[in-house]
Amino acid sequence: MRVGRPVPLAPQPVCEYCGANAKLTRFGDEPYPYRDDHGPLWVCTPCQAWIGVFARSARNVPLGRLANAELREWKGKLHSALEPMAEGKVRRDGGKIFAARAKGYKWLAGLLSIDEQKCSIHLLDVDQCKAAVAIIARFELERRSGHGSDSAT
Ligand SMILES: [Zn+2]
Incomplete structure:
Protein backbone atom coordinates (compact mmCIF):
# COMPACT_ATOMS: atom_id res chain seq x y z
CA MET A 1 0.00 0.00 0.00
CA ARG A 2 1.26 3.45 -0.89
CA VAL A 3 1.90 5.76 1.94
CA GLY A 4 1.33 9.45 1.40
CA ARG A 5 -0.19 11.24 -1.54
CA PRO A 6 1.62 13.33 -4.09
CA VAL A 7 1.69 16.97 -3.04
CA PRO A 8 -0.82 18.89 -5.19
CA LEU A 9 0.57 21.55 -7.48
CA ALA A 10 1.09 24.94 -5.93
CA PRO A 11 -1.47 27.63 -6.73
CA GLN A 12 0.69 29.56 -9.17
CA PRO A 13 0.23 33.27 -8.57
CA VAL A 14 0.06 35.80 -11.38
CA CYS A 15 2.24 38.91 -11.39
CA GLU A 16 -0.19 41.80 -11.24
CA TYR A 17 2.31 44.17 -12.83
CA CYS A 18 2.62 42.25 -16.12
CA GLY A 19 0.09 39.44 -15.91
CA ALA A 20 2.66 36.67 -16.31
CA ASN A 21 2.69 33.59 -14.14
CA ALA A 22 5.22 33.83 -11.33
CA LYS A 23 7.89 31.17 -11.07
CA LEU A 24 8.69 29.27 -7.90
CA THR A 25 12.36 29.67 -7.06
CA ARG A 26 14.52 28.46 -4.24
CA PHE A 27 17.74 29.70 -2.75
CA GLY A 28 20.50 28.99 -5.26
CA ASP A 29 18.23 29.07 -8.33
CA GLU A 30 19.25 31.52 -11.05
CA PRO A 31 16.43 34.11 -10.56
CA TYR A 32 16.47 33.95 -6.73
CA PRO A 33 16.69 37.60 -5.64
CA TYR A 34 18.45 37.23 -2.28
CA ARG A 35 22.00 36.26 -1.42
CA ASP A 36 20.82 34.35 1.60
CA ASP A 37 18.00 31.90 2.04
CA HIS A 38 14.58 33.47 2.61
CA GLY A 39 12.76 30.26 1.77
CA PRO A 40 10.98 29.56 -1.52
CA LEU A 41 9.75 32.63 -3.39
CA TRP A 42 7.34 33.22 -6.25
CA VAL A 43 9.22 35.51 -8.59
CA CYS A 44 8.46 37.55 -11.71
CA THR A 45 11.95 38.28 -12.99
CA PRO A 46 11.11 41.03 -15.55
CA CYS A 47 9.24 43.01 -12.87
CA GLN A 48 11.66 42.14 -10.06
CA ALA A 49 8.59 41.30 -8.03
CA TRP A 50 8.28 38.46 -5.57
CA ILE A 51 6.45 37.03 -2.58
CA GLY A 52 7.31 34.35 -0.05
CA VAL A 53 5.27 31.30 0.88
CA PHE A 54 3.59 30.28 4.10
CA ALA A 55 6.06 28.58 6.43
CA ARG A 56 5.88 24.81 6.22
CA SER A 57 3.46 25.03 3.29
CA ALA A 58 4.09 21.87 1.25
CA ARG A 59 2.13 23.44 -1.62
CA ASN A 60 4.14 26.68 -1.46
CA VAL A 61 1.01 28.77 -1.03
CA PRO A 62 2.01 32.42 -1.59
CA LEU A 63 1.69 34.78 1.38
CA GLY A 64 -0.06 37.36 -0.75
CA ARG A 65 0.50 39.47 -3.82
CA LEU A 66 3.83 39.71 -5.62
CA ALA A 67 5.61 42.88 -4.53
CA ASN A 68 7.89 44.98 -6.69
ZN1 LIG B 1 5.65 40.71 -13.79
Whole structure:
Protein backbone atom coordinates (compact mmCIF):
# COMPACT_ATOMS: atom_id res chain seq x y z
CA MET A 1 0.00 0.00 0.00
CA ARG A 2 1.26 3.45 -0.89
CA VAL A 3 1.90 5.76 1.94
CA GLY A 4 1.33 9.45 1.40
CA ARG A 5 -0.19 11.24 -1.54
CA PRO A 6 1.62 13.33 -4.09
CA VAL A 7 1.69 16.97 -3.04
CA PRO A 8 -0.82 18.89 -5.19
CA LEU A 9 0.57 21.55 -7.48
CA ALA A 10 1.09 24.94 -5.93
CA PRO A 11 -1.47 27.63 -6.73
CA GLN A 12 0.69 29.56 -9.17
CA PRO A 13 0.23 33.27 -8.57
CA VAL A 14 0.06 35.80 -11.38
CA CYS A 15 2.24 38.91 -11.39
CA GLU A 16 -0.19 41.80 -11.24
CA TYR A 17 2.31 44.17 -12.83
CA CYS A 18 2.62 42.25 -16.12
CA GLY A 19 0.09 39.44 -15.91
CA ALA A 20 2.66 36.67 -16.31
CA ASN A 21 2.69 33.59 -14.14
CA ALA A 22 5.22 33.83 -11.33
CA LYS A 23 7.89 31.17 -11.07
CA LEU A 24 8.69 29.27 -7.90
CA THR A 25 12.36 29.67 -7.06
CA ARG A 26 14.52 28.46 -4.24
CA PHE A 27 17.74 29.70 -2.75
CA GLY A 28 20.50 28.99 -5.26
CA ASP A 29 18.23 29.07 -8.33
CA GLU A 30 19.25 31.52 -11.05
CA PRO A 31 16.43 34.11 -10.56
CA TYR A 32 16.47 33.95 -6.73
CA PRO A 33 16.69 37.60 -5.64
CA TYR A 34 18.45 37.23 -2.28
CA ARG A 35 22.00 36.26 -1.42
CA ASP A 36 20.82 34.35 1.60
CA ASP A 37 18.00 31.90 2.04
CA HIS A 38 14.58 33.47 2.61
CA GLY A 39 12.76 30.26 1.77
CA PRO A 40 10.98 29.56 -1.52
CA LEU A 41 9.75 32.63 -3.39
CA TRP A 42 7.34 33.22 -6.25
CA VAL A 43 9.22 35.51 -8.59
CA CYS A 44 8.46 37.55 -11.71
CA THR A 45 11.95 38.28 -12.99
CA PRO A 46 11.11 41.03 -15.55
CA CYS A 47 9.24 43.01 -12.87
CA GLN A 48 11.66 42.14 -10.06
CA ALA A 49 8.59 41.30 -8.03
CA TRP A 50 8.28 38.46 -5.57
CA ILE A 51 6.45 37.03 -2.58
CA GLY A 52 7.31 34.35 -0.05
CA VAL A 53 5.27 31.30 0.88
CA PHE A 54 3.59 30.28 4.10
CA ALA A 55 6.06 28.58 6.43
CA ARG A 56 5.88 24.81 6.22
CA SER A 57 3.46 25.03 3.29
CA ALA A 58 4.09 21.87 1.25
CA ARG A 59 2.13 23.44 -1.62
CA ASN A 60 4.14 26.68 -1.46
CA VAL A 61 1.01 28.77 -1.03
CA PRO A 62 2.01 32.42 -1.59
CA LEU A 63 1.69 34.78 1.38
CA GLY A 64 -0.06 37.36 -0.75
CA ARG A 65 0.50 39.47 -3.82
CA LEU A 66 3.83 39.71 -5.62
CA ALA A 67 5.61 42.88 -4.53
CA ASN A 68 7.89 44.98 -6.69
CA ALA A 69 10.58 47.28 -5.30
CA GLU A 70 8.14 50.10 -4.56
CA LEU A 71 5.68 47.86 -2.75
CA ARG A 72 8.47 46.14 -0.81
CA GLU A 73 9.64 49.55 0.35
CA TRP A 74 6.16 50.49 1.58
CA LYS A 75 5.64 47.12 3.23
CA GLY A 76 8.87 47.80 5.12
CA LYS A 77 7.64 51.24 6.16
CA LEU A 78 4.33 49.85 7.32
CA HIS A 79 6.05 47.11 9.29
CA SER A 80 8.38 49.66 10.93
CA ALA A 81 5.43 51.86 11.82
CA LEU A 82 3.23 49.13 13.24
CA GLU A 83 5.84 47.08 15.07
CA PRO A 84 6.50 49.63 17.87
CA MET A 85 2.73 49.84 18.46
CA ALA A 86 2.49 46.05 18.72
CA GLU A 87 5.52 45.91 21.03
CA GLY A 88 4.04 48.69 23.16
CA LYS A 89 0.80 46.80 23.47
CA VAL A 90 2.63 43.65 24.60
CA ARG A 91 4.51 45.70 27.21
CA ARG A 92 1.26 47.26 28.46
CA ASP A 93 -1.17 44.37 28.24
CA GLY A 94 1.02 41.27 27.95
CA GLY A 95 0.19 38.60 25.40
CA LYS A 96 1.96 37.53 22.26
CA ILE A 97 3.49 39.80 19.68
CA PHE A 98 1.68 38.07 16.79
CA ALA A 99 -1.66 38.61 18.53
CA ALA A 100 -0.81 42.29 19.04
CA ARG A 101 0.14 42.59 15.35
CA ALA A 102 -3.13 40.93 14.33
CA LYS A 103 -5.02 43.44 16.48
CA GLY A 104 -3.13 46.23 14.76
CA TYR A 105 -4.14 45.01 11.31
CA LYS A 106 -7.73 44.62 12.45
CA TRP A 107 -7.68 48.22 13.64
CA LEU A 108 -6.18 49.34 10.32
CA ALA A 109 -8.78 47.35 8.35
CA GLY A 110 -11.54 49.36 9.99
CA LEU A 111 -9.86 52.68 9.24
CA LEU A 112 -8.95 51.69 5.68
CA SER A 113 -12.47 50.33 5.11
CA ILE A 114 -11.22 47.00 3.88
CA ASP A 115 -12.08 43.44 4.80
CA GLU A 116 -10.18 42.24 7.88
CA GLN A 117 -9.24 39.12 5.94
CA LYS A 118 -7.57 41.29 3.31
CA CYS A 119 -5.70 43.45 5.78
CA SER A 120 -2.33 41.75 5.96
CA ILE A 121 1.01 43.25 5.07
CA HIS A 122 1.29 40.80 2.17
CA LEU A 123 -2.10 41.67 0.68
CA LEU A 124 -2.11 45.45 0.81
CA ASP A 125 -1.13 47.47 -2.25
CA VAL A 126 1.08 50.55 -2.31
CA ASP A 127 -1.77 53.02 -1.80
CA GLN A 128 -3.15 51.03 1.12
CA CYS A 129 0.30 50.79 2.71
CA LYS A 130 0.74 54.56 2.32
CA ALA A 131 -2.67 55.19 3.87
CA ALA A 132 -1.91 52.81 6.74
CA VAL A 133 1.45 54.46 7.45
CA ALA A 134 -0.27 57.86 7.51
CA ILE A 135 -2.96 56.59 9.89
CA ILE A 136 -0.35 55.23 12.30
CA ALA A 137 1.70 58.44 12.15
CA ARG A 138 -1.38 60.54 12.92
CA PHE A 139 -2.39 58.20 15.73
CA GLU A 140 1.08 58.34 17.33
CA LEU A 141 1.17 62.11 17.02
CA GLU A 142 -2.20 62.51 18.71
CA ARG A 143 -1.30 60.06 21.43
CA ARG A 144 1.97 61.82 22.14
CA SER A 145 0.44 65.27 22.22
CA GLY A 146 -2.28 63.95 24.50
CA HIS A 147 0.31 62.57 26.91
CA GLY A 148 2.80 65.39 26.64
CA SER A 149 3.20 67.10 30.01
CA ASP A 150 4.90 70.12 28.45
CA SER A 151 2.61 70.28 25.47
CA ALA A 152 1.65 73.87 24.66
CA THR A 153 -1.57 73.01 22.89
ZN1 LIG B 1 5.65 40.71 -13.79
